[in-house]
Structure formats: structure tokens, C-alpha cells
Amino acid sequence: MSRNILELQNLNAWYREGQNVLSGFSLQLRPHEVVGLIGLNGAGKTTFLKTLSGLHEWFRCDSIRLDGQPASFRHKDFKLNRYTVFAEDSSFQYFTFREYLSCAAAAYKKKLPGVSELVRGFHFEDYTDTLLKDLSTGNKKKAFLITAFALKRPLLLLDEPVNGLDFQSTEYLYQLIAGYKEHGTVLFSSHILESITLTSDRVLVLEEGQIRRSFEGGEIIAADIREALHDENEL
Numbered sequence: 478m479s480r481n482i483l484e485l486q487n488l489n490a491w492y493r494e495g496q497n498v499l500s501g502f503s504l505q506l507r508p509h510e511v512v513g514l515i516g517l518n519g520a521g522k523t524t525f526l527k528t529l530s531g532l533h534e535w536f537r538c539d540s541i542r543l544d545g546q547p548a549s550f551r552h553k554d555f556k557l558n559r560y561t562v563f564a565e566d567s568s569f570q571y572f573t574f575r576e577y578l579s580c581a582a583a584a585y586k587k588k589l590p591g592v593s594e595l596v597r598g599f600h601f602e603d604y605t606d607t608l609l610k611d612l613s614t615g616n617k618k619k620a621f622l623i624t625a626f627a628l629k630r631p632l633l634l635l636d637e638p639v640n641g642l643d644f645q646s647t648e649y650l651y652q653l654i655a656g657y658k659e660h661g662t663v664l665f666s667s668h669i670l671e672s673i674t675l676t677s678d679r680v681l682v683l684e685e686g687q688i689r690r691s692f693e694g695g696e697i698i699a700a701d702i703r704e705a706l707h708d709e710n711e712l
Contacts, residue, residue: 516683
């Protein structure tokens, strides 16, 4: 059996010392799977993805292993193997999509990838030469999603990827997530139950900074996940 692509043991993260947002958080991600992370607002989903992406400095973790080897979230080898799309992102505002894609490809040491199919799938044809700052929230999200799926990193991290997307783009995104297993592993957070149940091989329920429940394969049933979240009105 292939070793895990990512293993975390006892991750703790905070904004104020003594008030952990993540506490005793442990996680194993297998190669070529889709893992959905779901939780109510404030459960720690975004903090976890920011920590994993090297953007949150107040944390400690007993062990971080990438593809079986000791790793650091901020080390270049770790960064080159993951790409993150955040729920909101105001970076590179004076780049067009094409300029950003070229910059990202160079940063990840990859040839400029072809994106015509992704651009059509997201109905983004009219916006490829528009400054990111002038794009709507949904179209800005599409720019980063197209880049993410084009770069095909071994570990793809998505924070609330459906937010801001129209119906057609959401359906297309579900297809992309499900098909990404050919290239690597997807870990994505969401508070939308449909996005979790339609795409995930495993579902992790995050509550008060810890993984409280895990569902896999045929266990991924909407009603059971709602019950695990203690508040089906949120979903």
C-alpha cells in the first residue's frame, strides 16, 4: 500500500496564547483521494488551511511528514508540492489572469500549462486579460481555480471553493475535483453539504478544532453527517 502523502500529528494553532483554535489535530491524507473537511462556522477549517499553507505562524506540530519524509509548511519543497485556493484572496490584484498564471507556473518551476479547456469549462473566456482587481468575486475565484487545476500539484487545498460560483461553474468544479485523483490528492473545506457528499472519498467532521468523526465510502450519507454536526440548520 502506498504511504500517506501527508501526515500530521498533534497540530495546535492559535491567535491568542492559551486559546487554541486547533487542538490535538492529527490527519493522514492518502495519495489520489478527495477528502472533504466540514464543520460549522468557527470550527477551525480556514485556520487549518492557512497553517498548512504556511500563512499562519502561531502553531506547533509534533510531526509533519510529506510523502513519508519530515517536512515543514514553509519549506520550499513543501510549498512546491501544494497549491491553495482560499475562500477570499486579494493578492496579485494588478495582474491579469494570464500574467498570474505565468507567474505561478514559474514559481512552481513548471512550463506554462494549457488552460483553454478549463477556461471554457468555467465560462471565463471574456476575462483572461482583465486585472484581478476588476473581476467579480466569482470570476476572481475562477482565476485561482483554473490555475490550481492547471498546475496539477500533488496536494491541492481548497477553502470553501464553491463560494461565489454560479451553478454551471459549481457543477464543473465538482467534476474537476472528482477527476483530480488522477493527478494527486484534494483536501477541501466546505460548509455546504452537497459539495462534500458529491465529491469526497472521505469526510472529516471538524468541531472545536478537532476531527470528531470520519465517514468513508458508503458511510458518506448526508443525514448522518448532519447529525454529527449537531445542527442541520447550518447545512
